[in-house]
Amino acid sequence: MRTAVVGLGVIGASVARSLALAGAEVTVFERTAPAAGTTGTSFAWINSHQKNPLAYHELNVAGIAEHQALQEAGGQWFFPSGNLEWAHGAGRERLSAAVDELRDRAYPVEWITAARARELVPDLRTPPEVSEVAWYPQEGYVLPVALLARLWGEARDHGAKLRCPEEVTGITEDGGGARVALASGAAEHFDTAVLATGRWTEALAGRSGMALPMADPDAAGSATVGLLGYTAPLPSRVGRVLTTPELNVRPEGGGRLVVQGLDLDGDADPADVPPADGTHARELCTRLRNLLAGTEGAYLESLRVGRRSMPADGRTAAGFSASGAVYAIATHSGITLGPLLGRLAAEEIVAGKESALLAQFRPARFSGVDKDSLAPLTPARFAGQQ
CATH class of the missing domain: 3.50.50.60 (FAD/NAD(P)-binding domain)
Known part of the structure; x- marks a missing residue:
């Protein structure tokens, strides 16, 4: 054929x-x-979070298993490091409902203490008001x-x-x-x-x-576009995915991190990509310093507008x-x-x-x-x- x-x-x-x-x-x-x-x-980020309807959730669960099986045959691109997530204010109810739904679907997730989260990510700075963190042990990230x-x-x-x-x-x-x-x-x-x-x-x-x-x-601020910051190498101990109200973070290899602030994506425009040292970049780096120790002096090597295929x-x-x-x-x-x-x-x-x-x-x-x-x-x- x-x-x-x-x-x-x-x-x-x-x-x-x-x-x-x-x-x-x-x-x-x-x-x-x-x-x-x-x-x-x-x-x-490899996951099956809020992937509805159920058939889409099941498809993504099978996708995670496919990565695991393929990697067993050789190579290293998938890092099943787990994911930590918390929420503030009204977001706590939204997160709690999402966790309950995943539990009903037998998806691996549990509530852990902030102290336990800091054991999993030694340089993590959890806000004082955060007492519980959702832990998804089988999720992870890929180096595309x-x-x-x-x-x-x-x-x-x-x-x-x-x-x-x-x-x-x-x-x-x-x-x-x-x-x-x-x-x-x-x-x-x-x-x-x-x-x-x-x-x-x-x-x-x-x-x-x-x-x-x-x-x-190409629609600015739409569901298809988002800002992704790529940092210079940093001496910060973070080997897992973090999805938090202020910032999402994953390792990129060589000490580099990929950072994303979903609330900033309303400004994402493929026709007008912000500079790597501009207002958006500085805000992402400020949030990163608040989230992780070892990120003092952090700066972005590049700031990109990702365009989703939807x-x-x-x-x-x-x-x-x-x-x-x-x-x-x-x-x-x-x-x-x-x-x-x-x-x-x-x-x-x-x-x-x-x-x-x-x-x-x-x-x-x-x-x-x-x-x-x-x-x-x-x-x-x-x-x-x-």
């Missing part, structure tokens, strides 16, 4: 790997560079490019080929297969083509005769076009779900094995739907939402 994969982020690399392992002849088309899209700007290297490296080992830079401008049904049109004017035939194009999915899917509307990735109804989409020539994947939870979606997609494409986990997430749900009729997505502004 000759398969084309369009896009080389985590999703594209995962699909390419699983297809190659299944014996398919795989060609990946990447317009600019690997990890040039959402993969390169992600908080990369290291994950991409693991997936794409194994895909290459099994024969997958990369054409980069090479832009795909359209995919149409062609004799039971897929005709892939290129910006150069050339066209090639494949048995199946997979769209793993993130926030660019809507246009290419549309040109392929497939309705897959995406939330606007289908217009906020739910993951994975499945075939009506003709069966195109398979598309688009999801906000690409880091958590990447390895799992790649395997499930390959099983559906090569073996015709439909996945029950994906039953509620087919792109066909958008057939005949007016994008403007869909409710606007609510931006994440509280810890645990993103």
